[in-house]
Amino acid sequence: IQFICLTKTPTFMNLSKINIGIIGKPNSGKSTLFNTLLGEYISPVGDEYGLTKSLIKQKFTHKNFEFIIVDTPGLRRRSKVKEEHELARNSEVIKIINNVDVTVLLIDSLEGITRQDFRLADLALSKHKILFFLFNKSDILDDKRKYQLNIKKHLRNNYSKHKLINIDFISAKNNTRISNVLKEIILKKELISIKINKQKLNKFINYLNKKSTLPRFNKIEIKPKYIVQLENKIPKFKIFINIQKKPPQLFQKFFDNSFRSYFKLDGVPILYDFKTSKNPYIR
Numbered sequence: 001i002q003f004i005c006l007t008k009t010p011t012f013m014n015l016s017k018i019n020i021g022i023i024g025k026p027n028s029g030k031s032t033l034f035n036t037l038l039g040e041y042i043s044p045v046g047d048e049y050g051l052t053k054s055l056i057k058q059k060f061t062h063k064n065f066e067f068i069i070v071d072t073p074g075l076r077r078r079s080k081v082k083e084e085h086e087l088a089r090n091s092e093v094i095k096i097i098n099n100v101d102v103t104v105l106l107i108d109s110l111e112g113i114t115r116q117d118f119r120l121a122d123l124a125l126s127k128h129k130i131l132f133f134l135f136n137k138s139d140i141l142d143d144k145r146k147y148q149l150n151i152k153k154h155l156r157n158n159y160s161k162h163k164l165i166n167i168d169f170i171s172a173k174n175n176t177r178i179s180n181v182l183k184e185i186i187l188k189k190e191l192i193s194i195k196i197n198k199q200k201l202n203k204f205i206n207y208l209n210k211k212s213t214l215p216r217f218n219k220i221e222i223k224p225k226y227i228v229q230l231e232n233k234i235p236k237f238k239i240f241i242n243i244q245k246k247p248p249q250l251f252q253k254f255f256d257n258s259f260r261s262y263f264k265l266d267g268v269p270i271l272y273d274f275k276t277s278k279n280p281y282i283r
Helices: 030-038 084-098 115-126 144-158 178-191 198-209 249-263
Strands: 016-024 056-062 065-071 102-108 130-136 165-169 224-230 236-241 271-275
Touching: 016 030, 016 084, 016 115, 016 178, 030 056, 030 065, 030 102, 030 130, 030 178, 065 178, 084 115, 102 115, 102 178, 115 130, 130 178, 144 165, 165 178, 198 224, 198 249, 249 271
Parallel strands: 016 065, 016 102, 102 130, 130 165, 236 271
Antiparallel strands: 056 065, 224 236
């Protein structure tokens, strides 16, 4: 895999860094977005399939942050991947996700979300990456507002991990809402460094336990008793609960949704370590 590296950041500047990987299916506009971010033609663009054959890496600065972005070849479904070199490229693209802070999944608005997009999203989320769904070519939609409402509704109803993702509607070609995306990326990158003090965490536990109904396990209402934040690259919390076995997915989802809503942490990865109690009746 060839990297084309051109540094636009002065060497004397000490800037916070954000590594971004742009992924998506072929012809979704990844290279156009890459070039727009840089303000110059670096990555090849056009209607022909597979113009980006290698990973292209570049740097630029914005708001005292150094962005390192990687434009990747389009990932096709395995059933359509035949060439040996393309198999290798797909493998390298997947490895790139491990080495970035933020994964930008670019989606062609005219085509909409596909199973392949969800597979790519699942891959990024499984690696605990900040994930952006960017719907490109939104400037040529007939009814932008209706389209945006339908997309958000579709994700709420069909993608259980919708609270983990960030959504925006852009035009890479016309540089529409690109600065807004960069602003949100900075906010989310800063958010994963959040430290929540014990007093606020305990307030959340009290708030949660006052809810009229909590999920049950073997007829026992599952109650969190105590929570602490652990040292980690992304927010991670240890939660002590009043049952002897690992809580069911229903409770884990309920807890995650409540936690994100209470602390306004949508769109960032969070890890939970649920610890059980020897006495399930202890409150």
